[in-house]
Amino acid sequence: MTSAFFRIAVGALLGLFALYVAEPYLVRLIFAADEPRPVAVREGLGAAEMNAVEVFEQASPSVVHVFGQGPAAIQGLGGGGGLGGRGGGVQSGSGFLWDEAGHVVTNNHVIAGAQAVSVRLADGEIVPASIVGRAPNVDIAVLQLARPTRIPPPLPVGSSDDLVVGQWTYAIGNPFGLDQTLTTGVISALQRTLPTGRGREIADVIQTDAAINPGNSGGPLLDSAARVIGVNTAIFSPSGASAGIGFAVPIDVVNEVVPELIRNGTVPTPGIGVVVGEDAISRRLGIEGVVVLRVVRGSPAEAAGLRGIDMQTGTIGDIILAVDGERVTSFPDLTRALGDVGIGESVRLLILRNGEPTEVVVETQDVSSRL
Secondary structure (H helix, E strand, O other), rough: OHHHHHHHHHHHHHHHHHHHHHHHHHHHHHHHOOOOOOOOOOOOOOOOHHHHHHHHHHHHHEEEEEEOOOOOHHOOOOOOOOOHHHHHEEEEEEEEOOOOEEEEEEHHHHHHOOEEEEEEOOOOOEEEEEEEEHHHHHEEEEEEEEOOOOOOOOOEEEOOOOOOOOOOEEEEEEEHHHEEEEEEEEEEEEEEEEEEOOEEEEEEEEEEEOOOOOOOOEEEOOOOOOOOOEEEEOOOOOOOOOOOOOOEHHHHHHHHHHHHHHHHHHOOEEOOOOEOOHHHHHOOOOOOEEEEEEEEEHHHHHOOOOOOOOOOOOOOOOOEEEEEOOOOOOOHHHHHHHHOOOOOEEEEEEEOOOOOEEEEEOOOOEEHHHH
16 A cells, blocks of 8 residues: 555656756747737827827927038048047037028037038038028027028927926937937926036026937927927936936027128127136135136227236235126126126126225227137
8 A cells, every 4th residue: 555655656746857857848839929929909009109209200300410520520630539629539419400501500610620611411412502601609500501402391389488397398400310200208496597618608408308419419408399498418428418407599599690690790799808717716715706818919808907817926816706797706697797788888897806896997808709
């Protein structure tokens, strides 16, 4: 009896072990999909998906790839210099059609320093372009296409005045040279300020989490109606790639600047003719004002007697504290105050000279040619 039970138990264990060993093979034999899978039926794209598809279909034909070539590239010596155009190579970014005359809007930094510019349209045609005008203080430039086979339709323009945080945004451009790339997101914040690297700031900048990478610069930021609400210009990222914080110049600023560039090639910029010290250095020295580093020869500042730093002794000259009673503590404060005054107007500067406050009257002039 015991021997029979033992044999049965051993047989059962062997059977279970055999099933355990054979199980993967049996599963593959019975369940392996060695024929094409049947297609699952779906009802259709969701509303958000359809909107993204429609925005891309409407806007992408009018988004272009912009190439700027430095001297070395023109001579056949340059490589891919990237966005900065270092090494005299090729720098690239994005842009979009502004009007039926073939004007293209892009970022100034995309074509800065370029001696030749070309544009690749969405259909692949490469067209030479000329620089019509540049506004470095808001990082906008306008190009003119030279006799394309067909001019794509200009993108419709929206307003940045009624934007709200949370609404959908769509960015189309050429990140890392990958043409016609769509990224989506929302408006993350409004009324940001963005330094331009020239001691100036762009006001009311749009912040978005739509992925913006090198190569997206100059491309349009669109709303859900496929209207341009901004021009993508910068990202905040320690790694250089998108970290979900991108910035766009608001379309209301662009819509003022671009017609001026088309008419005159420049945008008048009020100034008084001073070169100022870096704000960071002033703060480290405990100076709450704008230090006049140098006065431009023949400028209104020179005529008014403003003084810069004595380069022989290093003695600080004038420190601008206020413009027409408005306190200024940085160069962006100063340029904003002068911008409110306009060109050809007299302003009262409160300055600190030799430790004593005094007022000086200076006339503003157009300093756009000096930017």
